[in-house]
Amino acid sequence: MSAETQAMSATALDTSNGTPARRDIQRRIIMTLGPILAALIIAGCILLAVGVNPLTYYGFVLERGLLSPLGVQQTLTRMAPLLFLAAGLIVAFRAGMWNLGGDGQFLLGAVTAAASGPLLVQVLPAWLALFCAFLLATAIAMLWSLVPALLRAYQGVNEIITTLMMTFLGTSLANVLVKLVFLDPSTTVPQTRTLPVEDRLPRLFDTTITSGLLLGLAAILIVHFVMTRTAFGLKLQIVGANPRAAVHAGLGVPKLTIAVFAISAGLAGLAGAVDIIGVQGNVRADWNPAYAMAVIPVVFLARMNGIAAIGFVFMLSVLSIGGESAARRLGVPHHFTLVLVSIVLIMLALAEYIDHRYNQSRKA
Amino acid sequence: ADVKSIAILTPEEGTDYGWNQQGVDAAKAAAAATGVEVVVAQGLGYGDVRPTLRELAEEGASLLIAHASGYNTSAPEIANELKVPVAIVDTPSALKKGLVADYTLSGHEGAYLAGRLAAKMTRSKAVGIVVSGEPPSWNSQSAGFAQGVKAENPDVKVTYAVIGPAAYSDAAGGKRVTESVIASGADIIFGQGNGSSFGMLQAVETTKAADGGKVYFIDVIGDKTPIDKGFLLSSVVWNITPVYTAMINDLKADTFGTKSYSIGLKDDSVKLLKTAAIPDNVWTEVQALREDVISGKIKVEPVFEATAVRALMTNVSE
């Protein structure tokens, strides 16, 4: 078998874990950078059409998102919740389940953390309080995922619609909780009590980077490790890659399904908690950053590989932080970032297809 | 202290003839008046603005105006962290000398006058309030408006409807709900909303009142005259320029952060917009009422809680 056919795993989940051949890495890099370049050119044309110099725009994006010390700190801080979300989605997608309800789970986790954190720090040592807040946020998000999980495991109800609906419902519920239950009585602004800055997760060294980044990195690395190196992860992957093989091998598919939803939602809840306890300090009414929707394509592009996801989440953060800044400086609405991300995604997906076809014709 | 430039941060583009535009325009005007530079960061959304706050501080802004109630947690934090003065809204308790100033903008007095005006002008003896959400600054105006209506004529019905949670961009919802309120008998609509307020305006423009006549719209905060098609009765216009000018001056005089700023009828930082649709005699009466409010003869208390606001509305089961 030649090296060319080896590289064909481009479409399959790369579970071989081995050190890929150098040519393989080279190809991967080309197949990632090439489409990104193409995407930048297409997006550049849109910028030109609205009268903005794309080079200036990309320059500002890079400068703020990647090159300026303060900017890169912001980029790294933004990564923390995204990493948790990506970790949760990796678990779900690798196990073949489309959890599209990340945003609802995220918000409920956030509200739980925001409601419990400020109260707990008054009675418990700070670290224990935060830990308990994290636990509560995880538990609530897990509980929220139980409906789609049970429906999927025992009734075969498609999880795409149930999770979508639960996200609509979760967003409303989070709002109700903020406005009616956990309202901060000391302000007229509808928001939860604020966790004092000194009680939040410490920042790293002398920077503004939240230590939530480390937690996020840990989470995604642990998920990567669990999914690739442990018996449990392997079971989930078998369910995802070939459910019939899972039955044949005697795995309890319904229980695993529930576990997958719980983990995935729990991590999304943690993402909310880490954003609140690390950065925001409270939850305001009608707050919904909709991170999960943006992370779904990213996880797909990373081929559900935790390590690669870190890279893509970093890219998304650079685009988001740098894009906000560049948009401000050039008078482009920051919505352009959405356009850019979407074009990058479609180009990468196309590249993967072309790569796959090319390999097939080589093989034949 | 030396003030070279100020920066204003707004959640949406400053082209909304409303909250964001008034903030941006005021910042520009105040900067021009005091001879400082202004940096505008608009359309930042309701998410985390710490990155932008830090960036603007890094760029050397002497004052960061965080022009959204959603920014009043993050801005003081950045002020403490980077020792750069910030101005926030709706949080009088957060004052900190040299660092944090608050400007609580409540147009309740203006809304009260708008209520009096509406009660005088309604033909059907029914007016409506449509909002796209229930933030405190809108609540106080809804309440002020309802109080004004009742004070003018207790027989005028006031109906109140919220489009929906986070329905800021729900223009179709704005139109739909406004049409329903008009159908319930209202011929004057007091509308508050961002993108959705254009839907309300559209409803007013395209729906006839019960008597077949025009329905009028009373806007808030901004001045939609440039895009009016003859349905704008008035607006509770906020002029934030004096507030920002005072801030800059306080900053120069090292008295920043020692007081809250507000707007009111007195200095015309809140005023009712005069349009051709208001007959002169009515306008004169309203102006007289304005004097009474300023002189304290009429007291208008701000109401910020949504529940209290709803309690002020006409209860049909009575």
Add this chain to the structure above:
Amino acid sequence: MTGLFSEVFLGALLFGAVTAAIPLLLAGLGEQMSEKAGVLNIGIEGMMIFGAYLGFVGAFYSGSLWLGFLTGALGGMVVALLMALLCVRLGLNQIVIGIGLTLGLEGLTALLHHFQFSRSYPRLPAADRTVIPFLADIPILGPALFRQHLIVYMAIALVFVMGYIYRRTQLGLNLQAAGDKPAALDVAGIDVVRTRTIAVLTTGALAGLGGAYLANVGAGIFIPFITNGAGFLGIVLAMLARGRPVWVLFGALLFGVCLSLTTAMQVAGINIPTDVIQMLPFLAVMIMLVLFGRRASLPAALGIPYERGAR
């Protein structure tokens, strides 16, 4: 209760419910067609927003609402064409491309709106209503149902047209076969990819029309993110309707009525927190899902790209 609950008001509430239901109906009918043919069209939100934008642009510059509906439908179809190319012809992942297209078009339309309309906020004149003689005089129902814009009657008629297509035409048979057993369709001599492409393009047209209705009639104006998740609700309605267009209509109307109910409660001055009332429509759908969401309601080949002869 008296006073406020006049005929006119109830009529207006019902009118509002219908107005709110039409975009959902069109999106749901569109999604239903894709799903019937085996394509899970997650990009429908993007098709709607682009339809809303182009529909508004068309109506605004031409001054004709009908031209606006046409451009809106075309806008939806342009997005659908991309989706069909990437997901039906090339077999790329339908969910990921769908989300990608939605994100991109939300951003793009917001961008275009900023440069084009954000100073003038142009608004369209009131849509003409077509009054159906006699029926329009029925109390409450008359003004709500029989004094609507012509496109509303057309959308509702479309429900029956769709029902007719699915049950009585060759296309309907082909679509169902493409979703349930594409190989059977293929050996019957019908190109599965082409059938699915037709379905996705129709979805685009309907979603685009729904968006255009939302902007041109529902709001009379285009503003960014105006669709507000209507496309996703369309997906849920389509899945709940199990292939029957009439159920999409019921679902959409139920949703619209729930929305109007919240308005009615508020106008009536009933002091229940708005946010709690607003959960009503979503809760209703979720309960329907729990009760009726059983397996086998979705086409067997939903979401699976078809390749001839693959084992």
Add this chain to the structure above:
Amino acid sequence: MTNVSISPAATPDIVVLDRVTKRFPGIVANDSVDLAIRPGEVHVLLGENGAGKSTLIGMLSGLQQPDEGRILVDGTPTPITSPRHALSLGIGTVFQHMMLVPTLTVAENLLLGGSWWQRPKTEELEARVTEISRTLGITINLHARISELSLGEQQQVEILRALVRNSRLLILDESTSMLTPKGIDELGALMRRLVEQGLAIVFITHKLKEAAAFGDRISVLKLGRKVGEIPPERFRALGEDEIISEIVELMFGKRKDDPEAEEKAPRVLPASAAPLLEVRDIEVPATANTPGLSAISFDIRPGELLGIAGIDGNGQKQLAEALAGQLPTSGGTIALEGKRLDGLSVGERRESGLRYLTDDRLGEGTVGSFPVSINFFLKQVGAAPFWRSGIEQRAEIDKRAGELVREYDVRTPSLKTPVGRLSGGNIQKVLLARELAEGAKAVIFNKPTYGLDLANTLATRQRIREIAARGLAVLLISTDLEELLSMCDRIAVISSGRLVGTVENTGDARTRVGRLMIGLAA
């Protein structure tokens, strides 16, 4: 059955295959096949599973294109590019796998294929169907939903569909496999009437009796090559028994170069040994697409090899899955070494020593995208020493996998190669290694040599003999009679979900099993 077709020499061929070759990754499904199809003739195509019959049909019906060779239609070379093209050429096919839309009615299925803008021509169809039904004696309710029909009725619908389309050439791929004996006779009569009307028919079957009864001409495929043909002249000259024995010789005939053909060394089993695996009255309800099982009972003693023979699709898979615990049973007991297994889960049965080697290597046996090494341990995920405290012990896994690769001679570029990329034979070796590893007491083999080439087939059979020799109980399910005859101690025949007889593998076992398989008493 009288044979009054028009003289074949007088009619030109409708379709001719000229040295047609078709390859799939790892297999030559058709190897330079020549075939001539004439009107007025039932051309029977015979061959074992995987001989390449369906592939040949696929090329005729436009699903696949030949890699080499050409297809002539009415004498002109015609590449058949799509199913639509095939239909327009008058080639109608009833595929081996049901090609009807279960959610549509009979009429709707028959109408499928019209131009999309047209209204279905229901009246026209009804008229056509009435006409065809009258001449051919088929009765079918046009308004019944396909999913409500029996498999036999579905077959009839498919035949009807081909006829409604005015096919000149009707291809029936194993159309009798799901029919009752009466249904089969009716189909035979139908085919006869059709060829009398001038149609050409290609008829694929595994039942030699049908071939002899209904055919005019017989071609035999083996491993993708055409190995023989009985032309009509010869066909008419022979009696049924002679034809069958000639076919048997062509299909299964003694292969001089085949070491397999050596007489099986008689093995001596301790007659007194207690049964190791006892199966009593296993019941499985039938579903829409699969047959059920009724009252299946058998014993296997230690070291004994019991074969299950039968036409594919008669419940073999259900039997294997019911034993392994993948398919819920509605009655009956299974005991291994006296310990009851029914009620236990798949994993627990495996723990107890029952192993199941599936016939669906890629569909359920392996996870194609996972590396070879992991696939060895798919049924042991989490077990020591390969996982400790749930954590993968890569060194242990690789060490053991390396041993297994050597021991079972798995030809793989590396342990990390995704198993789906191995050839069929090598995937099979991975499965063998997995199922035969430590602790096996009874093993169910489902078509273990299916799709394997000769060398791999021989090696696999050797393995199976060895494990029986180690004292394990072996259940060998196969559709290859030769294989069963060469390996088993006893052979049971399954038909429509029940065991219709068991034969000691001695002397004339071939004839007796053969008779049981084609529905006669042993």
